[in-house]
Structures are given as structure tokens and as C-alpha cells.
Amino acid sequence: MDKHAIQTVCFGEKVELRKHESETELYSRLKEEHGFGWVHAEICPAESPRVVIKARSVRDWDRKFSMLIDTYIAESVPKWQEAVRLEALQKDIADLKGRCELLERLSPILVPIETFAPEPYEVIKPFHVVVRFQDSEYIASFFDANLSASGDTQMEAIVNLKDIITATFDILTNENEKKLGSGPLQQKKVLGEFICAKG
Amino acid sequence: MRRVEMAVITKELAGEIARKLKAKLRKQSRRHDIFAVYHEGKMVAQFGIRRGSKKNLGHDHIPEQIFVGTRDARLLGQCPLKREDWVKIITEKGKV
Numbered sequence: 001m002d003k004h005a006i007q008t009v010c011f012g013e014k015v016e017l018r019k020h021e022s023e024t025e026l027y028s029r030l031k032e033e034h035g036f037g038w039v040h041a042e043i044c045p046a047e048s049p050r051v052v053i054k055a056r057s058v059r060d061w062d063r064k065f066s067m068l069i070d071t072y073i074a075e076s077v078p079k080w081q082e083a084v085r086l087e088a089l090q091k092d093i094a095d096l097k098g099r100c101e102l103l104e105r106l107s108p109i110l111v112p113i114e115t116f117a118p119e120p121y122e123v124i125k126p127f128h129v130v131v132r133f134q135d136s137e138y139i140a141s142f143f144d145a146n147l148s149a150s151g152d153t154q155m156e157a158i159v160n161l162k163d164i165i166t167a168t169f170d171i172l173t174n175e176n177e178k179k180l181g182s183g184p185l186q187q188k189k190v191l192g193e194f195i196c197a198k199g
Numbered sequence: 200m201r202r203v204e205m206a207v208i209t210k211e212l213a214g215e216i217a218r219k220l221k222a223k224l225r226k227q228s229r230r231h232d233i234f235a236v237y238h239e240g241k242m243v244a245q246f247g248i249r250r251g252s253k254k255n256l257g258h259d260h261i262p263e264q265i266f267v268g269t270r271d272a273r274l275l276g277q278c279p280l281k282r283e284d285w286v287k288i289i290t291e292k293g294k295v
Contacts, residue, residue: 134259135206135207135257135259136206136257137206137257137259139259139260140260141260141263146263146264147264148260148263148264149231149247149249149260150206150249150256150257150258150259150260151257152257159230160230160231160247160249163228163229163230163231163247164228164231164233164247166228167226167228167231167233167247168233168245170226171225171226171233171235171245175242179240179241179242180241180242181238181241181242181243181244181294181295182293182294182295183243183244183266183289183294184235184242184243184244184245
């Protein structure tokens with residue numbers, strides 16, 4: 001055997017390097033000798049003529065490629081499925097979170113009114129107002145008196161309602177009852193039960 | 200995903216409603232201009248318009264104050280519904 005040609009056995013086949021054979025020629029020859037398929041060879045650059053130190057042929061590349069794909073699918077598909085499942089779960093959680101937030105905002109709350117300070121009005125008996133979310137704002141309502149006010153926040157809506165209540169109380173107190181329609185008259189009577197001016 | 204929402208009755212529309220109902224400014228409180236609506240010499244409704252420079256300031260509380268639904272309140276501000284129509288509605292509801 002030529003000393004420059006190191007035999008490498010791969011899949012039971014021998015590969016020999018010829019003298020003065022270029023790399024390209026070697027690859028071509030290996031491909032020809034080993035039939036249809038992919039030939040992988042590593043050449044030692046220090047030797048002249050070059051020496052094949054490793055070579056292997058892949059004859060049945062289509063079968064091996066299929067096996068490789070099968071292995072890849074077997075390993076990857078569960079990961080993809082898991083990723084898809086996780087993504088779906090994340091989406092569901094975000095959706096539920098949004099719905100919870102919306103429900104929290106949409107749920108009306110009852111707020112007791114016990115003072116009008118610092119305004120010069122007194123609460124004769126505490127009453128409750130309802131604060132609810134509607135469209136993009138909060139609406140606070142004192143339903144008995146048919147008085148409502150809007151606000152960007154719950155707190156603002158309540159403060160605004162207190163302002164409306166005291167202003168309406170002032171207007172109606174100074175108005176002759178004969179000049180009030182049924183709505184304002186009812187408001188006056190209801191407000192008179194719950195608030196009065198200080199002093 | 201958050202839906203971008205906007206008040207149905209804006210401050211601008213509330214002003215239109217006040218004008219349409221020929222409401223009179225009765226009082227200026229800290230936070231509102233209080234308007235009263237009169238019919239045949241009687242005050243039949245009153246509502247407050249929030250102070251503030253923003254035209255889209257929410258006033259969705261106004262429909263309740265004038266005894267109509269949001270849709271009618273909007274129509275009132277946007278013209279199709281006339282003052283006479285509104286008076287008819289609240290008369291039927293026994294609010295006059």
C-alpha cells in the first residue's frame with residue numbers, strides 16, 4: 001500500500017489517495033468510486049502528496065436523510081406542540097386577565113356619602129351613591145335624587161357628584177316649588193331629607 | 200387588547216344639548232356649570248356640564264338628568280331630535 005494513502009474504513013470501505021491528486025480530483029474520484037451519494041473526506045494538508053486521513057461515504061443517503069428527518073421530527077414536534085400550547089395558554093391568560101379587569105371596572109360599587117366637607121353643607125343622614133363604569137368614564141349616581149356626574153376616575157366621579165348635589169340643592173332651595181316640574185320637585189324633597197346648609 | 204372607548208356624550212355635545220333645550224345657566228359651582236331647562240315657566244330638568252378645556256370630556260351622566268336614553272340625548276345634540284320632541288318624551292314620562 002502506498003505510504004501516502006492511509007486507508008480509512010468507513011461503512012466497511014477503503015479509500016486510497018493517489019499521488020499528485022488534487023483535492024478536487026480526490027473528491028470527484030471518491031464520489032465516483034462510492035457511487036451516488038455524499039462523500040465526506042478530510043485531507044491532511046501537511047503531507048505532500050496529500051493524505052486522506054478520514055473518509056466516509058454515504059451511499060444510502062436518502063434512507064439516512066429520512067432517518068435524520070424522522071429523528072428531527074420526533075424530537076422537534078413535541079417541542080413545537082408544547083410551544084404552541086404555551087402560546088395558546090398565554091393568550092388565554094391575557095384574554096382572561098383583560099376580561100377580569102373589564103368586569104372589575106364594569107361592576108358598580110356602592111359608596112357611602114357621610115360628609116360634604118369642606119363645602120358648607122351637612123349630611124343629615126348618610127346615603128349611598130352608585131359608581132359604575134360606562135364607555136370610557138365613571139358615572140356616580142344618587143338615584144333617589146336622579147343626580148349623576150361623570151369623572152375620569154371613581155374618585156373624580158364622586159367628587160363631581162358631590163359638587164352637583166350641593167349646587168342642585170342650592171338652586172332648588174331658592175326656587176319656588178310651584179315653579180318646579182315633577183323631576184326637580186322630587187329632587188328638592190329627596191335632597192332636603194339628606195343634606196342641609198351649615199349655619 | 201384594550202378597546203379604545205370614548206364617551207358617547209362629550210362636553211361639546213353636552214353644550215349642544217343645553218343650547219338645543221334652551222337651558223339657562225343657573226349656577227357655576229367649583230366643577231360644573233349647572234344648567235336648568237324650563238318649560239311653560241317651570242323648571243323641568245337640570246344638569247351640570249363639567250369645567251375643563253377638553254372638548255371630549257365625558258358627560259354620559261346627562262341622559263339620566265334629562266330623562267332620556269343615551270341614544271335620544273345624542274340625537275338631541277346632533278339635531279334630529281327637536282326640543283318639542285324631548286318635551287313630548289318627558290311629558291309622557293310624567294316629568295313635566
